[in-house]
Amino acid sequence: MTAEVFAIEDALAQYDPVLGLEVHVELNTKSKMFCGCPTEFGAPPNTQTCPVCLGLPGALPVVNARAVESAIKIGLALNCEIAEWCRFARKNYFYPDMPKNFQTSQYDEPIAFNGWTEVVVDGETYRIEIERAHMEEDTGKSTHVGGATGRIHGASHSLVDYNRAGIPLIEIVTKTIEVAPDKAAAVARAYVSMLRDLLLALDVSDVRMDQGSLRCDANVSLKPRGSKVLGTRTETKNVNSFRSVERAVTYEITRQAAVLASGGKVLQETRHWHEDTGVTTSGREKSDADDYRYFPEPDLVPVAPSREWVEELRATLPEAPSTRRVRLQEEWGFTDLEMRDVINGNALEPIVKTVELGVSPAAAKKWWLGELARAANESGKDLADLGVGPVDVSNVQQRVDKGELNDKLARQVFDGLLKGEGSIDEIIESRGLALVSDDSALIEAIDRAIAANPDVVEKVNSGKPAAAGALIGAVMKDLRGQGDAAKVRELLNAKLGI
């Protein structure tokens, strides 16, 4: 009897993981890839459709020029070559949420290819080679009803929403990623996180992972330490958060290691990631014989972006992430170690935004890497999906700066925000968090502290002013931490004549 999964350390002791990541990005164009339908998320089912995206007989696609522009920008930002001439191709397979039963995609002529990018993990920079970035259309969305897991097996029926059908997608495919085995999963996470930042900076996608506008498929295979022969890979589909990418890759490594170590074979298949249980389960068996019968899309003409246009777009690109990191570190005055913590904590973008709102870099870092990082960690969410954003952090910090809150109370405000207890004002009100800076209330508390601690007063009076600290502690305790500490010290010192 062998274990179903290995401990990750045991797996990595024997096998080298090889990764490949395919990321689908929904673009934020106003209209769909091949028709004029709107792309707004969350509209009632099947209200954003037309003959083209429903695949009605006779309807024809027309390429969305803005989507091509976004694809080129993404390609350029990933240091890709941009095709001078490329075509769309049909990927043929039957599925009810695919209106034409072929997906209009790109096959051997992607718009962007041969690129690279870098990610930083634990202070180390890793280069990731990009094979291609190509344009395609999204499918509709199936909802399987009646099954226990929301999957098609066991479902009594399925509902299909074609609003998503035809939304422009860019699929970004890496070449194989082979890094230090113990960094593989973290590099995968960092890569997806980096892509998200990049896409936001390019303003080509909303990159809402919770809405599926960035979806990652992780290909994982193992090869025995030192072997040059690639193992059989699995493709874990739709891993939809940075943390899940890391967890899913780690899980697959441990699972495949157990299979291989017991003399078994890894099946080439797609696998489903289960966020709740942290495991992948077998999906559809996939073989190289899967035949999509690709051929050039005869309903569309080739896309041939002029070099002038490509250069115009290149000129609009924002600063490269690595350059930007160096610049920000300098501007913020962070040490290398501090900056590494920021990057590893995925806190760079939130801090940038918070600083933009007028908060000092140190304060922004304090909240994002402290209270909020802890909450993210506990809830298994990404910082970006926490529900508390830069505006909240800025509002809380402003109150700290004005003396309405201290750090301790601010932490409680964040706790309230995370628990959805309402606005900052409501939380302060309901939790009674307002800082007491009213002199009379403070003096009353000081008097109580002096009365209750005659021994301490004695010490102070006998020439040991440092002993007054205990009185401050008593006052703060009396005020349940809500006293303005600086004011308490000032008033107490006056009272004691020190």
Place this chain on the structure above:
Amino acid sequence: MSDLIRKTAVELSELMASGEASAVEITQAHLDRIGAVDGAVHAFLHVDTEGALAQAAAVDQKRAAGEKLGPLAGVPLALKDVLTQDGVPTTAGSKMLEGWKPPYDATVVQRLKAAGVVILGKTNMDEFAMGSSTENSAYGTTHNPWDLNRIPGGSGGGSSAALAAYEAPLAIGTDTGGSIRQPGAFTGTVGVKPTYGGTSRYGLIALASSLDTPGPCARTTLDAALLHEVIAGHDPMDSTSINQPVPAVVDAARRADVAGLRIGVVKELGGEGYQPGVEARFHEAVELLTKLGAEVVEVSCPHFEYALPAYYLILPSEASSNLAKFDAMRYGLRVGDDGENSAEKVMNLTREAGFGAEVKRRIMLGTHALSSGYYDAYYGQAQKVRTLIARDFTKAYEQVDVLVSPATPTTAFAIGDRVNDPIAMYKNDLCTIPSNLAGNAAASFPCGLADEDGLPVGFHVMAPVMRDDLLYQVGGALEAALAEQWGGVLMSKAPELEVSR
């Protein structure tokens, strides 16, 4: 009133302009004719009596209000059932789409409506335009008005038969490998395949996207040209549509002059396998054009002999993908939806029941030709042949202005004759297919009756991309010269159809 059905579109237009006939009267006359003869001909799958009369009445109102109307306003037309018309049943000759009413107009239909053309109804065709006889229609064969025991050609046999039976003066066809021109030849009518991209495919239920071309059908060259002008022109909804002005087809049809025109007779399209009566009429027509001042030379297009096999790889490949959308999920036929069967099972049962034998044959051929491991040998190779054929044309057009050939190797054959011999059926399109592969313009014009069977013969003219005007120049000249010989258009020699009540 019944003589209204014998008129050309131009004549009808004049009658309306002078107030001698209204669009409603003209439409009603054609609806009556359909009622009288279509039981025997079966050109129509759906007659939109109410819609047609309403369109006609609207035209009459506009005319009464003094609005400026186009030359075809109020003229009735038969529409091939492969083009969508908002709210009107559209089947493409297949059970798969029985009862389906499209929610939108094809671009061609939009333009017809905008021009005030009255759409009488939808005409029969081979299922999804796969065939050369209408025998593959899921709704029965159309009969050739010249001999009801014969096929009218296909896939657009319904449109051409409607013209030949005087059920409509104008019709729309679509031509993927000859589906306008071959039925035109078999029924003694004019059929024009415009330059690929010269007419919009938006709303045309695709057979083979890189080949399909909607075009005009009529009993005279000028009528066809007027219709051509209405439906042609750039359409932003079709990416393959050409953004250039429509060639001056009406002027060319009116000018009808071939003096000094260089005409190339394609050496490879004739000889063995061609019916003697077809060749005889063809060569007489060539001589006639010579007398009218054309310079005629023989031209070789060596790769044309590979056109048929290349076509039967490219077409099924594209069709296998185009027809994948018929899956019972969103519209059309649905079989086996008993609440137990999976979606996949329902798809399979529906496609099994909904597609006819020829459609299945081509889906299988195309699926195979695109399969990995076969793609290069089949689809890839066929595309190379396509390039070679286009080069043959380019070279030929360096020497001559237009190319000519018989439109078909034979005249209309008997119903049932070739249904079990697909290759014989496919060979019907030997002369017409090269123009589809190269995307250039081509047309068939009546040039007489074959001696052995007394059936119409088509004269095939091919012109360079976006030189559709040259087709009409030749067709118009030929038509005028022949009319002088015959004392009228060829159609006037057609036998009278028995009118049933």
